[in-house]
Amino acid sequence: MSLSIEDIINFVSKVLHKILTSEISIDKAFQCVKSSWKDRESFKIYYDITFQVVKNYFRLRYLSKNIFGTETCKDIVRTWLILHGEEYFHRRDIVKSYVRRLLRRRGLRNRDLSKLANDLVESLRKIDPIEYLSVKYSYPRPVIEILLNVIQFEDLERMLSKMNRPTMWLRVNTLKVDVDKCIKMLEKDNILVEQDRDVPFLLKVVEARRPVHHADTIRKMYAIPQDKASVLTVLELSPEKNDIVYDVCAAPGMKSSLIMQLTENRCKLTLVDISRDRTANMLRVLKRAGVDLSNVNILIADSRNLKIRIRGECKVLIDAPCSSSGAAGKDPAVRIALRELRRLPWYVDIQKSIIMNIIEQAKEIEIVYSTCSLLPQEGEEIIEHVSGKRDIELKRPRTRLAEGYLKYSVGKTVGRTLPHIHDCEGFFISRFVV
Numbered sequence: 001m002s003l004s005i006e007d008i009i010n011f012v013s014k015v016l017h018k019i020l021t022s023e024i025s026i027d028k029a030f031q032c033v034k035s036s037w038k039d040r041e042s043f044k045i046y047y048d049i050t051f052q053v054v055k056n057y058f059r060l061r062y063l064s065k066n067i068f069g070t071e072t073c074k075d076i077v078r079t080w081l082i083l084h085g086e087e088y089f090h091r092r093d094i095v096k097s098y099v100r101r102l103l104r105r106r107g108l109r110n111r112d113l114s115k116l117a118n119d120l121v122e123s124l125r126k127i128d129p130i131e132y133l134s135v136k137y138s139y140p141r142p143v144i145e146i147l148l149n150v151i152q153f154e155d156l157e158r159m160l161s162k163m164n165r166p167t168m169w170l171r172v173n174t175l176k177v178d179v180d181k182c183i184k185m186l187e188k189d190n191i192l193v194e195q196d197r198d199v200p201f202l203l204k205v206v207e208a209r210r211p212v213h214h215a216d217t218i219r220k221m222y223a224i225p226q227d228k229a230s231v232l233t234v235l236e237l238s239p240e241k242n243d244i245v246y247d248v249c250a251a252p253g254m255k256s257s258l259i260m261q262l263t264e265n266r267c268k269l270t271l272v273d274i275s276r277d278r279t280a281n282m283l284r285v286l287k288r289a290g291v292d293l294s295n296v297n298i299l300i301a302d303s304r305n306l307k308i309r310i311r312g313e314c315k316v317l318i319d320a321p322c323s324s325s326g327a328a329g330k331d332p333a334v335r336i337a338l339r340e341l342r343r344l345p346w347y348v349d350i351q352k353s354i355i356m357n358i359i360e361q362a363k364e365i366e367i368v369y370s371t372c373s374l375l376p377q378e379g380e381e382i383i384e385h386v387s388g389k390r391d392i393e394l395k396r397p398r399t400r401l402a403e404g405y406l407k408y409s410v411g412k413t414v415g416r417t418l419p420h421i422h423d424c425e426g427f428f429i430s431r432f433v434v
């Protein structure tokens with residue numbers, strides 16, 4: 001079936017517009033536009049192109065402005081099409097003639113546009129290094145500005161480049177299958193993996209012929225897509241059999257199911273989340289993952305004012321809601337949501353309220369506080385805020401994390417995963433006793 005280029009431009013620009021105006025995930029925006037779309041056969045290619053356009057939004061917007069003089073959603077998609085369209089369409093001749101007509105209509109010469117785009121981006125390096133990183137790696141400028149205060153330019157460039165080529169990790173669900181058997185099952189599904197050197201039940205996807213979530217081994221939850229940074233967060237908590245564990249921002253339950261896996265279903269786990277829908281989904285996930293629900297207590301509640309008498313030997317995981325700036329590889333719409341950092345103060349407020357509420361009720365308990373964020377406001381600054389209010393004993397990381405940002409006094413005693421070093425998402429992970 002041949003795709004109409006105009007249809008693609010209309011569809012993708014509608015999704016982009018939805019993301020820009022509603023700040024929702026790429027999947028939600030895509031489903032929303034899809035539900036009112038007439039052509040129902042070619043959504044796979046629509047999704048692939050949408051993903052590329054959203055992921056490269058900041059670069060395409062800059063190029064669109066410099067090539068067409070405008071940055072409308074449609075021109076942003078057209079810019080993607082003239083630079084990459086030929087890679088996605090079988091009929092290259094159709095793309096070529098579309099681009100020729102487009103340029104003629106706009107009074108532009110039909111020259112080597114890939115070279116022009118490359119020159120435009122590279123010329124920024126000397127004039128405006130912040131804009132250069134933002135445009136080249138398609139990350140919002142305010143985030144780059146913050147990160148350049150805590151990371152060297154060259155390191156940041158490597159990190160952003162790596163975040164554009166994220167690694168996919170699978171966690172073997174040892175509640176259901178052992179690692180060797182799982183690797184063989186994945187091979188049958190045409191998914192080639194490499195076992196991680198640090199975490200034996202973690203597998204790095206090296207090659208997959210189709211999206212991994214379609215594979216039987218994944219659908220039956222023998223292996224679970226979970227980033228290495230998320231796994232390292234739970235390893236910092238180090239749950240053991242018979243432990244009493246609270247996970248106070250629990251849904252959709254990826255870390256909670258790993259807690260149960262590590263303790264062979266033998267710890268007492270209380271899961272709290274504010275969202276009814278996410279909690280319902282978590283319950284389904286836990287059941288399917290083989291978690292023994294008789295050892296799990298689930299509460300739909302606000303952890304900012306939740307009253308639980310946390311006493312004695314217990315562990316608390318606070319995997320707080322955040323900007324997700326370290327996990328933008330998974331959902332590229334996150335980058336767009338970060339363009340003005342409007343929601344950052346809101347997240348910081350929730351993070352402080354949850355952590356302070358838990359600490360106020362706690363005595364001699366161990367807490368792991370984490371966010372999938374690269375921003376110090378959601379990491380080092382939260383821990384500094386807390387330690388200014390209460391005596392907490394920060395513990396050095398158990399796993400091989402990088403140090404936190406050294407600009408901060410707590411930098412050496414908190415941990416971070418850095419995408420270009422740890423080959424995973426960028427998480428802030430801290431552990432302390434209160």
Ligand SMILES: C[S@@+](CC[C@H](N)C(=O)[O-])C[C@H]1O[C@@H](n2cnc3c(N)ncnc32)[C@H](O)[C@@H]1O
Binds near residue numbers: 230273
């Ligand atoms: C980063 S996600 C947690 C991911 C989860 N730990 C996992 O590994 O699957 C943050 C969660 O916190 C929940 N949340 C946000 N505000 C909350 C609050 N005030 N109290 C409890 N949960 C909250 C959100 O609904 C969301 O599910």
